[in-house]
Amino acid sequence: MKVKSLTPKKVILGMRQVLFTFSQTAKLVWKANPRLLVAVFLANTLIGALIFPVFYLEKLTIDVLIKNIGNPFWQEAIKFLAWLFFIRVTVGIFQSGLMRISGYLRYSIARVFSGYIDILLAEKMSSLDMTTIEDPDFKDRFKKVERESGRRAWELAMPLSNVPNYFFGLLSTFSLIFFFKPIVALLIFLLAIPEFFIDAKYTRIEYQFESGNFLKYRLWGWMSWYLTTAKSFLETKILKLSPYFLKKMNEIRDEIYIKALKIRRQREGAHFLTYLPQNILTFFFSLYSGFLAIRQVITVGSAQMYIRAVYSFQNNLTGLVGSFLELYENYLFVTDLIWFLNLKPTITSGKKKPPLKIKKGIEFKDIWFRYKEDQPWVLRGLNLKMAANQSLAIVGENGVGKTTLIKLLCRFYNPQKGEILIDGINLREFNREKLWDNFAVLFQDFGNYPFTARESVGYGKIEEVNNLDLIIKSAKETSIHDFINKLPLKYENPLSPELEKGIDPSRGQWQRIGLARVLIRNAQISILDEPTSSVDPKSEEEIFNKITKFVKGKILILISHRFSTVRRANKICVMKKGKIIEEGNHQELMEKKGIYAELFELQAKGYR
Template sequence: MINIFTEKVKKITTNLNLKKTILLVLNASKGWLILSVVMILAETILFLGSIYALKILVDKISHINFSDKNSESEIIKYVIFAAALAIGYAVARAISAYIIEVQATKVAHHIDEKIHLTAISLELSYFESPDYYDVLSRAKEAGSDRPNLVITTMLEIAKNILNLAAVGSLIFTINWILLPLLIAFVLPTLFVRIYFANKQNLWRIKHTPLERKSAYLSNLLTADVSAKEIRVFGLGEYLNNLYKKIRVEVFERNLNLSYKRTLSEVLTTSLASMGFFACIGYIAVGTVRGTTSVGDIVLFLVIFPQSFTIIQNISSGISILYHNNIFINSIFELFDLKIEEKADEKYIDLPKDQGITLELKNVSFTYPHAINPTLKNISITIPEGKIIAIVGLNGAGKSTLIKLLCKLYKPNQGEITMGGTNINSFNELEYRSQISPVFQDFSKYNVTAEDNIRFGDISKPYSEDDIIDASKKSGAHAFVEKFPHQYKTMMGRLFEDGHEVSIGQWQKLAIARALFSSARILIFDEATSALDAVAEKELYDSFRKRISNRSAVIISHRHSAIKHADYIYVLSGGTILQHGTDEELLNMDGDYAKLFKTPNPSS
C-alpha cells in the first residue's frame, strides 16, 4: 500500500515539473515576473488591510460617544482611511492584471520563438518521422499561454493560502478541529481532478495521431491545393465522412471521460457540502448546550463560509495548476528533442579557390528506422566548373543523393569531400552556402517575387540588378515584369493582392533562386519538369553561360536536359550501374541506351 502511494506521489510530482516551468517563465520575462509577484503581494496586503480597516471603523462606531464633538471628524478619518485602502486595493488589482497580461505576452512570444528555433535546429530526419509531428502537435496544443497561467495560478494559490491563514486563525479560536475537517472534506475533489487530469493526458497522447489525421482531412477539405481534385473526382463527401467518423470517435471518448469525471466530482463535492453543514451543525449544537458563545456563532457564520470558499479555490487552483503543467510537459518534450551538439566543434575554413571539386567516395546510406540501404557504395566526382548529370528511374535514390550533398543527412559509410576535405570538417551553414539546389518539390513562397529569388542567398547584400539578372537567366523575368508591381508583387493567393502563376512559372522562380546565390555548386533535381519543351531547351542549350563558371549537378529523366553534361552517372537500385559521356553511354548496352537511344517524344 505504501509503495503504491509512493509511486502515485512520484508520478504526480513528475507531471507537475514546476521547476522547468518557472525557469522557462524567468528566461522569458524575469523582471515582469518579479513585478507581478510584488503586485500580488501588495494586492493581498491591501485586501486584508481594507477588511481590517472596516473592522476598526465598525468598532469605533459601536463605541462612539455621541456627546463628544470630535467624534464626527474621527469617524470621517477612519472612513477615509478605509476608503484609501479599498481604492489602493482596486488600483493594485488593475495594475497587477496589466502586468500579468504583459508578462503572458512576453512568455507566449518566447515559447513561439523557441518552438521555431527548435524546429529549424533539428535534423531533417525528424521531419520524416510521424513521432515528431505527434510531439509538435501536442506542444502546439499545449499553447504558449499555459506556462504563464501556471505561474499566475501559483500566485493565486499563495494569495488564497495567506487569506486562509488570516481567516483560519479566527476559526481556531472557536474550535481547532473545524479547519482541518473542512480541508479533509475538500481533498477528495482535488484527488478526483488530479486523477482525471492524468487520464485525460494519457488519452491525449494516445490519440494524437488521430487528432492529426482529422486536422489533415480538414485541411484537405478547405485548402486551395487539393480543391481542384476534390471537385473533379467528387471526393468532398467521402473525405468529409472520414473526418466526421474520426471527430465522432474523439468526441464520444472525450465526453465519456467528462461524464465519469463529472459523476465523481458530484459525489466528492456533495461530501464536501455535507462536511460543511456538519461543522455548522456542530457549532449550533454547541451553542444550544452552552459550550459555544453567541459571539462565537456569529463570528463563525461570517467567516466559516468564506473559509470554505477559500479552501475550494485553493483546491481548484491546485487542480488547474496540475492540469496545465501536464500540458506544458508536451512543450518540454519538444524542447528536449535531441539536437546535434555543434558548439564545441572546431571547423576548418572552406577552400578559397574559385573552383572546388565535390566528391562522394564509396558512400552508403540507410534512412533512420529503415532496414535496407537506399544508396550503396556510391562514388561520384563533381569537378570544378563541370556539369555532371545523374540519371535514374523513380526510386533509384536520386533525391537521397541530393540530401547527402546538401548535408541534410550524413553517410553511414564512406565520405563526401570538398576540395579533398571531408565536408564534416566544415561549418554546416558555411558548407551549405556553397551548394544551391532546386529541389523537385521546391517551395512556393507566398512573399514578393523578389523575395522568392532573394531567399536563394538571404545574407547577400540587396541588389535589384542581381535579382533581375537571375530572373532573366531562369526565364522568370518575362512574366514578372508584367505584374502591376513587378518584383514587389506578392506571389500566391494566400494574401491580399497576391498573384498566382502556373507551376512552370513557380519553377522558374525556384531556378532564379538558385542562380541568385553565390554558391559554387548548383544542383538541379528535375528542375525543369514543369517547363514546356521550348523553355527547357532554351535553358539547357545555354546552361553553361547561365551558370557562369560554376559546377552543376543535373538530375533529370529527359535526354534534352542531360545530353550536354560533361559526364553522366546512371543510378539504379541505389547503385551506380554505368558512367561516361552521353555518346559513350548511348553506345553501351544498358539502362541509359534503353532510355534514350530510341527516339523519345519528350527529348
Template structure:
C-alpha cells in the same frame, strides 16, 4: 509513453524538474514585467484578509456609533484592490504575449537545428505537433498558477490565524475535505492527459484532411474527383471518436466533482452553524461572527484554490514536459563537424564508394556510388523512379550525414569541413522547390539574403533565367507579391514558379550547382532556352543535373545511369547508346513517345 503506461504521482513530481528551465524562459521574456506581476499577486493575496478585518471593524463601528473612521479605511482598501486588479490586467496581457513569443522562438530555433532525417521522422513530427498545440500557451498559464498558489497560501495563512483564535480544529476539517477533492481531481486529470497524449497521431491525420480540403494545390483534384465528402467523413469520424472518449471522462469528472463538492459543502455548513450558535449565545459579537464566517469561507476557498492550482500546475507540467523533451531532442544523425576547415572555393567534388540507409531502416538506398567532377564539368544523373537520384542530391548538399564511404571536396573529406560554409558554395533546385508566399524580390533573393535589396543582382538573375520580360510586366515588378496564402498576390503557373526557383539558385553565385529536374514544369521551347542558359551558368562551375527527360541530359559532359541505388553505367550520350544498355533502352522509349506515327 506506451499504451499501458500509467501516469502516477511519481511521474507528475518528476516532471517538475523543468521548473528551472521554465523560469529561465519566462525571465528572458521580460524580467521587469516578471517582478511586477509577482508583486501584484502577493499584494492581491493579502487584500482578502485586510478587507475582512476592515469589514469587521466597520460593523463594530456601526454598532458602537463610530462608523466614519472605519468607513474611510474600508473605502481605501477597496480602491487599492481595484487599482491592483487594473495593473494586473495591464501587465499580464503584455507579459503573456512576450512569453508566448519567447516559447515560439525557442521551438523555431530548435527546428532549425534538426536534420532533414529528424524532420522526416514520424515520432519527431508527433512530438512537434504536441508542442505546437499545447506548449505555446501553457508556460504562462503554469506561471500564473504558481503565482495563484502563492496568492492563496497568503490568504489561507491569514484566514487560519484568524480562525485558530476560535476553533483550531475547524481549519483541519476544511483542509481535509478539500484535500480529498484535490486527490480525485488529480487522478481524473492524469487520465485526461494520457488521452490527449495518445491522440497526437490522429490529430495529425485530422489536420491533414483539413489541409487537403483547404489547400489550393490540392483543391482542384479534390473537387474534380469529388473527394470532399470522402475526406470530410474521415475527419468527422476522428472527432466523433474524440467526443465519445471526452464524454466518458466528463461524466466521470461530474460524478466525482458532485461527491467531493457535497462533502465540502457539508463541512462548511457544519462549521458555520457552530459559529452562528455561539454568536446567538453571546459568546462573541456580530463583528466577530462576520469575521469567523468569512474566515471559514476564505479558508475553504483558498485551500481549494491552492489545491486546484497545484492540480493545474501538475497538468501543465505534463505538457511542459513535452516542450522541454522536444527542445532537448537529439538529432538522429551523427553530428557534422563544423568550424574545422573553411571552404573558400570548390574545385573538385567526388563520391567514393558511398552507401546510405535512411535512419531507422536497414535497406540501402545507395550502394557503393562513386563519381567525380571538377570545375568546368557537368554530369547528368538518370535512372528509373526509385533508383536513388534524389537521395543522391540530398547527400551532395549535406542534408544527410549518416553514410558510409567518403564524400570529398578538393580532396578533403566533408567530415572535416565547415558544413555551413560548404553549403553556401552550393546552389540547388530541388524537385519539390518552394513557393515562398512573399514578393518576387524575396523569392529570388532568398537564394542569397545579402542580395534581397540589390535590384541589379535580382534583375540579373531574372534575365539569366529568361523571366526578365515577365517580371517587367508584373504590377509592381520586383516588389509584386506572389501567391494567395498571405496576401492577395499574383498566382503563377508551374513553369513560372520553377524559373523563379532556378533564379534563386543562380543568384547564389555558387561553385557547385545541383539541379534536380529543373525542367519538369517547362514547355519544350522554354526547356531548350533554359538549358542554353544553364550551360552558360555552368561554364566555369561544377554541375550535377538530375534528369528524367533523357534528351536534356545530352548536354552534360558525362552521364551516370542509376538503378537500385547503384551506378550501373556511365559515359557520354554516344558511348551509352553504343553500349546498348539501360540508358539506350530508356532513351529509345522516350524518343518513340515523340515520334509521329504514320
C-alpha cells in the same frame, strides 16, 4: 474506461510532475520576458496578501457600528468610521487597480510566451540535422509538440501567473482561521484533499481518452484541411468528396464527444460529492461563530471575519489546486517540449574553411549509406569523380539514390562507410556553414515562398535580399523577369492569393523563380534536381543555354529524367541499385548501347 486506483507512490509521482511542470514553465517564461514574470507574480502576490487587511477592516467597521448604536456621543464614532471607510475604499481602489494590472499582465505573458514558444521551436528545428528531422519517431513526437504549442502555451502561462494570488490568499485566510480555531483550519484543509485526488484521477482519465483518440483527431484534421483549403477545392468538388468527408467527421464527432461529455459529467458529479463535507463543516463553523458572537465571546465583526475567511480559504484552495492541476494536465507536453529543446545535432561541424576556388574537384570514394540501421543500403560502394569545371548529369530510375547522393554532398548526412572529398579534403573537416556557402541547390521539393517576388528570388543570397538590381539580373537569366515586371506591384508583389494583391504562379513559373534563387548565389557548386520538369521544351532550351553560360568554369550537377537536358552535360552517370553502372558523355554512352541508350531511345520515341 478503466483507471488504476491512486496509491501513495502515484500521488508523490503526481506531485513531482506538478513541480517539474511548474519549474520548467517558470524557467521558459523567465527566458521569454523576466520582467513580465516578476511583475505578474508581484501583482498577484499583493492581491492575495490584501485579503487579510480587507477582512480586518470590515471586522473593525462592523464592531464600531454595533458598539455605537444609540450612542448619544456619535461624533467621535463617525470620525473613526470615516477613517475606516476611507482606508477601506483606498485599499479597494488599490485592489481593483492591481486586479486590472494583473489581468493585463496575465494576457501579456500568455501572448509573449505563446510567441516565444513558436520562435523557440522554429529556432531549434533549424539547428537540427536531417538525420534527426527525418526520423519517424522524431516526427511523431515533434508533430504533437508543434500541434499543441499554441494552446498549451496559454494553458501554462495562465495558471502559472495565478498561483501567487491563490497561495497568498490561502495563507492569509488559513492564518486567520488557525489563530481562531486551529482544529477547524486543519479540518478544512483535510476535507479539501479529496478534491485534488478527484481532479488528478479525472485528469488522467481524460488524458488517456484523448491519447486513445489521437488517430481520430488526425483524421479529423486532414478531412477538415481538404474541406477548407482552396488548394484542394477543385478535386474535392469534381470527386464530390465533401459529403463523404462531412459524414466521416460527424461520425468522429459523435463517437468522441459523447464519450467526452460522459467523462465530464462523472467528473462534475464527483466534484459535487467532495464539496458536501466542506459545506457541512462551513455550516457548523458559521453556526458556532454566530453562537460565540451572541454569547459575546467574540464580536460580531470577528464572527463575520472568520466566516468569510472560511469561504475565502475554500475558494483559494480550489483555485490553487485547479492551477496546479492545469499544470499537471500539461506535464506530458512540457516533457516533450523539454526533450525537443535539449536535442543536439548528431552531425558535428569541422573547422576548416572550404577552398576559395575548387581546383581538383569532387570525389566520392566507396560510399555506403542507408537512412536507418534496419533499412536496406541506398548507396552501395559508390565511386564518382567530377572535375572542377565540369557539368555532371545523374540519371536513373526513381529510388536508386540520386537525391541521396546530393544530400551527402551537402553534408546533411554522413555516409556509414567511405568518404567524400573536395580538393582531396574530407567533407567532415569543413565547417558546415562555410561549406554551404559554396552550394546553390534547387531541390525537387523547393520552397514556394508566398512573400514578395523580390524576397522569393533574393532568399538565394539573403544578404542581397534588398539588392533589386542583382535580383532582376538573376530573374532575367531564368526568363521570369517579364512575368514579375507585369505584376501590379512588380517585385514587391506577394506570390500567394492568400495575401493582399497576391497571385498564384504556375508550377513552371515557380521553377524559374527557384532557378533564379540558385543563380543569385553565384556558388562554386550548383545542383539542380529536376529543375525544368514543369517548363515547356522551348523555355527549357532557352533557360539551359543561359544557365550553362552562367556556371561556366564551375561545377554543375544535374538530376533529371528529361534527356534533352541531360545530354548537354560534359559527363553523364547512370545509377542503378545504389551504384554507378555507366558513365561518359552523351555520344560515348549512346555508342555503348547500354541502359542510357535504351532510356534515351525510349523517351525519344515519345517525341516522334
